[in-house]
Amino acid sequence: xxxxAAGEAPESESGVSGWALMLRNVNKAFEGVQALEDxxxxxxxxxxxxxxxxxxxxxxxxxxxxxxxYSPDSGTEIEVFGERHASITPxxxxxxxxxxIWQDLALFPHMTVAxxxxxxxxxxxxxxxxxxxxxxxxxxxxxxxxxxxxxxxxSLNSLPIAKRQIVAIARALHANAKLIFMDExxxxxxxxxxxxxxxIVKTLSTEGVSVVFVSHRLAExxxxxxxxxxxxxxxxxxxxxTSDMTQTRLGSLMTGQELVSEVSARDxxxxxxxxxxxxxxxxGEYSDVSLxxxxxxxxxxxxxxxxxxTELAHSLIGMTAPDSGSLRxxxxxxxxxxxxxAISAGIAYVxxxxxTLGLIQQQSISANVVITVLSKILGLMGxxxxxxxxxxxxKWIDELAIQIGHPDxxxxxxxxxxxxxxxxxxxxxxSPRLLILDSPTVGVDVGARAGIFRIxxxxxxxxxxxxxxxxxxxxxxxxxxxxxxMRNGRIVWEHDPASASLSQLEARVYA
Amino acid sequence: xxxxxTGYTVELRLLAVLLAMCVCLSILSEHFLTAGNxxxxxxxNAVNLIWAVGLLVVLISGGIDISFAVAASVVQYxxxxxxxxxxGGNWFFGFVVCGMLGIGLGLINAYLIHxxxxxxxVVTIATFNAFFGLLMFFTSGRFIxxxxxxxxxxxxxxxxxxxDGTWSELNLSVAVMAACVFAxxxxxxxxxxxxxxxxxxxxxxxxxxxxxNIAFMQAVAFGxxxxxxxxxxxxxxxxxxxxxxxxxxxxxxxxxxxxxxxxARLGGGKGSxxxxxxxxxxxxxxxxxxxxxxxxxxxxxxxxxxxxLIAISTSNLSLGDAFERLPLAAAFKRxxxxx
Numbered sequence: 117x118x119x120x121a122a123g124e125a126p127e128s129e130s131g132v133s134g135w136a137l138m139l140r141n142v143n144k145a146f147e148g149v150q151a152l153e154d155x156x157x158x159x160x161x162x163x164x165x166x167x168x169x170x171x172x173x174x175x176x177x178x179x180x181x182x183x184x185x186y187s188p189d190s191g192t193e194i195e196v197f198g199e200r201h202a203s204i205t206p207x208x209x210x211x212x213x214x215x216x217i218w219q220d221l222a223l224f225p226h227m228t229v230a231x232x233x234x235x236x237x238x239x240x241x242x243x244x245x246x247x248x249x250x251x252x253x254x255x256x257x258x259x260x261x262x263x264x265x266x267x268x269x270x271s272l273n274s275l276p277i278a279k280r281q282i283v284a285i286a287r288a289l290h291a292n293a294k295l296i297f298m299d300e301x302x303x304x305x306x307x308x309x310x311x312x313x314x315x316i317v318k319t320l321s322t323e324g325v326s327v328v329f330v331s332h333r334l335a336e337x338x339x340x341x342x343x344x345x346x347x348x349x350x351x352x353x354x355x356x357x358t359s360d361m362t363q364t365r366l367g368s369l370m371t372g373q374e375l376v377s378e379v380s381a382r383d384x385x386x387x388x389x390x391x392x393x394x395x396x397x398x399x400g401e402y403s404d405v406s407l408x409x410x411x412x413x414x415x416x417x418x419x420x421x422x423x424x425x426t427e428l429a430h431s432l433i434g435m436t437a438p439d440s441g442s443l444r445x446x447x448x449x450x451x452x453x454x455x456x457x458a459i460s461a462g463i464a465y466v467x468x469x470x471x472t473l474g475l476i477q478q479q480s481i482s483a484n485v486v487i488t489v490l491s492k493i494l495g496l497m498g499x500x501x502x503x504x505x506x507x508x509x510x511k512w513i514d515e516l517a518i519q520i521g522h523p524d525x526x527x528x529x530x531x532x533x534x535x536x537x538x539x540x541x542x543x544x545x546x547s548p549r550l551l552i553l554d555s556p557t558v559g560v561d562v563g564a565r566a567g568i569f570r571i572x573x574x575x576x577x578x579x580x581x582x583x584x585x586x587x588x589x590x591x592x593x594x595x596x597x598x599x600x601x602m603r604n605g606r607i608v609w610e611h612d613p614a615s616a617s618l619s620q621l622e623a624r625v626y627a
Numbered sequence: 628x629x630x631x632x633t634g635y636t637v638e639l640r641l642l643a644v645l646l647a648m649c650v651c652l653s654i655l656s657e658h659f660l661t662a663g664n665x666x667x668x669x670x671x672n673a674v675n676l677i678w679a680v681g682l683l684v685v686l687i688s689g690g691i692d693i694s695f696a697v698a699a700s701v702v703q704y705x706x707x708x709x710x711x712x713x714x715g716g717n718w719f720f721g722f723v724v725c726g727m728l729g730i731g732l733g734l735i736n737a738y739l740i741h742x743x744x745x746x747x748x749v750v751t752i753a754t755f756n757a758f759f760g761l762l763m764f765f766t767s768g769r770f771i772x773x774x775x776x777x778x779x780x781x782x783x784x785x786x787x788x789x790x791d792g793t794w795s796e797l798n799l800s801v802a803v804m805a806a807c808v809f810a811x812x813x814x815x816x817x818x819x820x821x822x823x824x825x826x827x828x829x830x831x832x833x834x835x836x837x838x839x840n841i842a843f844m845q846a847v848a849f850g851x852x853x854x855x856x857x858x859x860x861x862x863x864x865x866x867x868x869x870x871x872x873x874x875x876x877x878x879x880x881x882x883x884x885x886x887x888x889x890x891a892r893l894g895g896g897k898g899s900x901x902x903x904x905x906x907x908x909x910x911x912x913x914x915x916x917x918x919x920x921x922x923x924x925x926x927x928x929x930x931x932x933x934x935x936l937i938a939i940s941t942s943n944l945s946l947g948d949a950f951e952r953l954p955l956a957a958a959f960k961r962x963x964x965x966x
Contacts, residue, residue: 206838222833224826226896231822238822239838246819 136161136295136326137182137214138195144177144188151177152188155352157345159295159326161197164317166329166337166358167297169347170370170561171531175330178347179297183216184209197294210236215293217284219300225273229266230255232283236291258290261323262316278309285316289325296320297328302336303558306421307587314340332561334363335590348372363590371563377590380573381597381613384413389447390581391432391550396441401427402605405441409550409581414572416584416592418611418625419602425585426468428602429552432583433458433465446549459488464543466536468555468585474539475527482509482523484538489545512541516571533564540571551575554585569595589625593618601625637890638902641938645909648916656919662787662795664915672911673800674859674866676904678882679889680811681855683903686886687815688848689828689895690740690747694755695852696879698732699860701758703870706861707771715775725857732758733853737846755879762872771870778861779868800862807855812900814851824848828895884935885910910935 135158142155152174159165169175180186181194184206188194194201196212204212223232234251252268259266264282272280281301288296298317302310317327317340331337337344338358346353346369353369364377387410397403402424409415419425431438434452443450445461452458458465467474475484486493486505493508495501509523518537520530527538536556543551553572557565572595576582586592592599599611601624611621653660678695685692702725709724710716716724732754739750785797815821827834827844835841864870889906891898913934917927 210838218836220832222830222836224829224833224896226829226892227825235822235826236837238819238826240819241840241843243818243820245817246822 134161135159135195136163136197138193139178139182140193140195142178142181142188142192143190144181144186144192150350152181152350155347155350157352158355159328161294161326162321162324163343164321164327164329164341166331166341166344167347168331168334168337168344168366168370169353170563172349173347173370174350175347176299177350179216179299179328179330182209182297183214210291213292213294214297215288215291215295216297217281217288217299217301219303221280221284223272223280223284223287226271228269228271229275229283230268232272233258233286233290235287254290255286258286261289261319262286263319264316276309277304278306278313281305281313282316285320289320293325295326295328297330299330300332301329302331302333308420310336333588334366334562335588338363338366346370367562371561373563377594379594379613380569383614384410384597387411387413390445391583392444392447393432394442394444396428396431396438396443398427398431398436398438401436402431402602405605405607407600407607409583411579411581412576413598414576414582414584414596416586416596416599417602418586418589418592418599418621420587420625423602424605425602426554427605429465429554429583429585432550432552433463459546459548462547462549463552464546464548464550465552466539466543466554466556468558475535475542477528478526480524481513481518481520481527481530481538482506484527485509485512485523485541485545488542492545508545509541512544515544516541517567531564532560533567536560536564536568537571540568544575548580550581550583552583552585555587556584557586557588557591565591589618589622593621635890635899635901638899638905641889641902641905641909644938645905645912648909648912652912652916652919656916658919659916662789663793664919666785666787666795666797668911668915669801669804670798670866672907673798673804674863675878675882675885675911676804676907677800677807677855677859677862678878679886679903679907680808680900681852681859682882682886683889683891683898683900684811684815684824685747685848685852686891686893687828687895687898688824688844689831690845690848691751691883691893692736692747692849692852693751693879693883694732694736694758695856695859696875696877696882697755697758697762698729698853698856699863700872700875701732701762702728702857702860703864704762704766704771704872707774707870710775710778715777717777721778721861722858725861726854727857729853729855729857729860730850731853733849733851733856734846736853737842737849740849741842741845759873759876766872768872770872772868774864774868774870778864782865798866800866803858803862807858808900808904811851811855816900820844820847825896828892828897830896881910882907884939888935888938909938 138158140156142152142157144152155174155178157178167175167178177186181188182204184204187203194204196214201208224235227235230252233255237251238246255268262282262285266279266282272283275283285296301313305313314336317329320327329337329341338361341358343355344358344361345355346366348370368374389408389410391409393405393407396405405428407415417425427436430436432443434454434457437453445463450461452461452463476487482505486508490500493501493504495504506523513520513523516537518534518541520534527535530538556568560568572582572584584592584596593613596613599613599621600607601609601611601621609624658664681695682692705728706721706725710720713720736747736750736754739745739754740747782799783796784799784802787795789795815824823834823839824844824847826837827839827841831841863875867874885906886898886903887893887906888909889898889902889904891902910931913931914927917930922930
């Protein structure tokens with residue numbers, strides 16, 4: 117399959133083309149850096165289209181050009197619903213019905229659902245009275261179009277992320293959006309929430325609203341969209357039908373490297389066990405969990421959100437106490453009562469919420485790396501020794517090949533993949549025996565994911581036992597030595613990637 | 628109805644406490660529930676409430692203002708000179724001059740905050756010092772008693788003689804206060820500008836992306852605060868019949884505490900007129916009650932301080948949460964969890 121005919125814009129000059137958006141020869145340079153070069157991009161009316169590419173490939177620049185945040189360089193042709201524009205202003209984009217739902221949603225947490233949905237009618241400098249009642253009615257209408265039921269008077273901050281997402285979509289509909297860009301809409305949703313969102317997106321499409329999906333999750337990209345446009349380094353790679361697209365192929369197109377998914381499972385049954393759990397239970401979270409992780413072994417724990425996998429991890433690192441059962445590390449019985457206990461016993465936990473819990477975003481990379489081992493780098497008079505800190509930090513930056521400007525730069529300046537490595541470095545300084553990786557690739561580029569698993573494998577080779585928690589079947593199948601399937605708080609199945617296939621595991625998990 | 632209850636939790640709770648307090652005070656003191664006491668309560672708090680509604684708008688927009696009380700003093704002094712130049716002036720000129728001066732001072736704050744991207748607390752602490760320093764320098768701390776007669780003459784909007792012959796009355800400042808409260812309510816609860824100010828305070832980046840003109844909203848919020856400060860300054864002279872440079876300094880923190888007590892969020896995006904009124908009345912009635920009960924005035928600040936602290940720290944908690952935060956309860960919970 118080459119860049120198929122589906123992607124080539126027909127040379128219709130009539131204007132009634134059935135195309136919501138057609139961009140040709142989009143160019144944009146920032147201070148000499150070519151962010152987009154001769155990119156074409158088109159979306160049909162009522163189509164669900166996916167815009168794929170790694171961070172920095174130009175996706176956001178493209179969206180910002182369509183919504184008028186940036187104006188494109190000369191030569192660019194923009195056609196919205198058959199009408200030509202040299203460039204678009206934000207106000208024009210709104211009247212044309214182009215709307216973006218950013219990853220952070222840009223909603224107002226202390227307003228009610230209805231106030232959020234109807235907010236855009238308030239925008240403007242000319243003072244006018246507004247009626248709460250009629251904006252409630254209009255908000256209700258937008259929700260009805262999505263066929264969802266939400267309490268209009270609930271305060272937004274009382275809703276889970278998934279419902280806020282729906283509010284953001286309703287808000288776009290209320291503003292008469294006919295072309296909606298969704299930036300990473302599912303990155304913080306559970307599987308069932310994602311399914312629900314995808315159902316809503318399909319509803320939109322049957323209503324004639326075009327949706328452009330930007331997502332890192334290849335599986336859902338392929339599932340939902342009918343066509344996809346792939347960008348790499350500011351250039352168009354191609355436009356493809358999703359009917360015969362696979363995750364592996366899409367990953368290769370995005371990264372430009374042949375990504376091979378190979379089962380990396382090995383037999384570690386001869387190694388001494390590091391973690392032994394016997395009959396561990398905590399009411400309402402998990403029950404009767406028994407498992408072993410051996411030295412040098414990567415054990416995957418797969419389960420949908422709510423299966424109890426993260427809760428189990430929280431007990432292993434002492435955040436919650438199990439009701440019953442026993443925990444052994446290197447043969448010695450432990451019962452960590454706090455995270456500090458767990459760290460000194462040799463357990464490290466890389467949490468799933470890297471952005472808010474794992475790192476102090478505004479602080480420097482070095483400060484983040486050493487925060488778990490401050491007492492080990494003290495020098496004269498009990499003060500932090502810059503020399504010891506520096507050598508520790510540079511050791512791990514080299515070891516994990518973290519790409520940084522300078523160790524003193526803030527963590528927030530790094531990409532997702534590099535941030536994840538900083539979190540790893542922070543925990544590896546504690547010289548753990550057991551490393552728990554909870555959803556390590558959330559928000560990480562396809563290309564960078566492979567790097568993280570390479571690191572995991574290398575650490576395992578050095579004798580660390582690794583528990584890899586994830587809700588992506590693909591990920592655990594290819595990167596673990598054994599996979600445990602958790603459902604409703606229990607381990608229900610052990611999968612051996614070396615002898616059983618990915619689809620067998622998928623069938624069990626999504627059953 | 629449910630919308631009312633969930634949307635105004637802090638306000639309803641404050642109202643309940645306030646009513647309970649009023650019942651207790653009217654039992655404990657025979658003077659509390661008299662026309663004389665209640666009208667005095669309103670007269671004495673009119674200026675505070677005018678400031679409070681102005682400050683409410685600033686808090687909703689995500690800012691804070693420390694300089695408004697001093698700004699009111701500046702307005703008073705400059706207004707005295709303006710009225711002299713106008714040949715005496717009258718109430719109409721009074722409102723126009725004081726209102727414009729107040730708006731001007733408010734816009735200085737808005738300009739500094741917006742164009743130099745300095746957070747409002749820093750800007751208004753600076754303008755607080757600058758306004759007061761300039762005022763003291765140019766007036767040399769001089770009091771002014773020689774004021775136009777229209778300004779200092781009492782105007783009653785309500786008079787009543789009780790059976791025992793004592794008079795009770797409401798003066799003009801109460802009517803002005805009512806007008807300011809009403810106008811603020813219309814703006815924040817009934818116009819698109821109000822919605823945009825809430826939105827800006829709640830999520831500035833989200834508001835910017837939605838096309839809200841940030842500079843304009845900032846100017847409206849601080850301009851309105853300035854207008855209220857100017858009008859409060861005007862009315863305060865009518866009550867005390869003198870212009871004193873340091874008469875108002877220090878009252879900004881009382882007003883701020885009262886507004887926050889009424890449910891306005893210091894981070895922006897939340898607050899209501901009802902809560903604002905209740906917050907000011909809560910502080911006023913506490914003070915009034917202590918007075919009537921014969922508590923030493925030296926203990927007032929301490930008691931009011933602790934009452935505000937308790938009210939604010941519990942106002943966002945449910946009763947169960949509040950219990951859990953008590954040190955004893957926490958220790959108890961730890962013991963039970965361990966087993």
